[in-house]
Amino acid sequence: MVKCCSAIGCASRCLPNSKLKGLTFHVFPTDENIKRKWVLAMKRLDVNAAGIWEPKKGDVLCSRHFKKTDFDRSAPNIKLKPGVIPSIFDSPYHLQEHSYSVMDSPKKLKHKLDHVIGELEDTKESLRNVLDREKRFQKSLRKTIRELKDECLISQETANRLDAFCWDCCQESIEQDCIS
Numbered sequence: 727m728v729k730c731c732s733a734i735g736c737a738s739r740c741l742p743n744s745k746l747k748g749l750t751f752h753v754f755p756t757d758e759n760i761k762r763k764w765v766l767a768m769k770r771l772d773v774n775a776a777g778i779w780e781p782k783k784g785d786v787l788c789s790r791h792f793k794k795t796d797f798d799r800s801a802p803n804i805k806l807k808p809g810v811i812p813s814i815f816d817s818p819y820h821l822q823e824h825s826y827s828v829m830d831s832p833k834k835l836k837h838k839l840d841h842v843i844g845e846l847e848d849t850k851e852s853l854r855n856v857l858d859r860e861k862r863f864q865k866s867l868r869k870t871i872r873e874l875k876d877e878c879l880i881s882q883e884t885a886n887r888l889d890a891f892c893w894d895c896c897q898e899s900i901e902q903d904c905i906s
Contacts, residue, residue, distance in 0.1 A: 731788040732781060733815055734770050738788040750804050751786040763811045787812055867892045 729751055731738040738744075740751045755761045764787070765778060772779040789797070789804075791812035798805045868889060875885040 729784065729786050731790070732770070732785045733768055733787060733791055733812075735816075736788060736790065738790060740786065740788075748789070750789040752789070752792075752806055753784070753786055754781040760809060760811070767812050768815065791815060864892065 729740040754764055770779040791814050796806055796810040798807050871885050871888050874880045
C-alpha cells in the first residue's frame with residue numbers, strides 16, 4: 727500500500743522513485759510529547775472524533791514539512807535529528823478555512839455547531855414535509871384507482887397491479903428522498 731503524507735493539502739506519496747527526487751517520509755515519533763508537538767504543528771482536526779487528529783500506526787509526514795537543518799545527512803540514510811518539529815505547512819487558502827485544518831476558538835466552534843444543528847433541524851422538517859406529501863399522494867392515487875374500479879373502468883386485476891405499482895413507486899421515491 728502506498729503511503730501518503732498526513733499533512734492537510736499535501737499530495738506527496740511514497741513511491742519507489744521518491745528518494746531519487748529527494749523526498750523522504752518519516753513516521754510519527756514514539757515519544758508522546760514530541761508526537762503531540764508534531765500533531766499540533768499540523769493544525770489538523772479530526773471531524774469524526776470532534777477533536778485533534780491522532781496519527782495511526784504507519785502514518786507519515788514527508789520531508790517537505792521540515793527545514794533542511796532538521797535533517798541528519800551524515801549517515802547513508804537521511805534521518806531527522808532527534809526532537810525536531812515539522813514547521814512548513816503551505817496549505818491552500820480554501821483548505822485553511824476548512825473546519826478540520828484550522829483550530830477555531832471554542833466559541834467559534836460552538837457557533838458552527840449551532841449552525842449545523844439548525845440546518846439539521848431544517849432538513850428534518852423538510853423530510854417530514856416530503857413524507858407527508860408522499861402519503862397524501864399515495865392516498866389520492868389509491869382513491870382514484872378504487873373509483874376507476876368501482877365504475878368498472880378497470881378490472882380488479884388491473885386495480886391490484888396499479889395499487890402494487892404505485893406502492894413500489896412511492897417507496898422508491900421515499901427512499902431516494904431519504905438518501906438525497
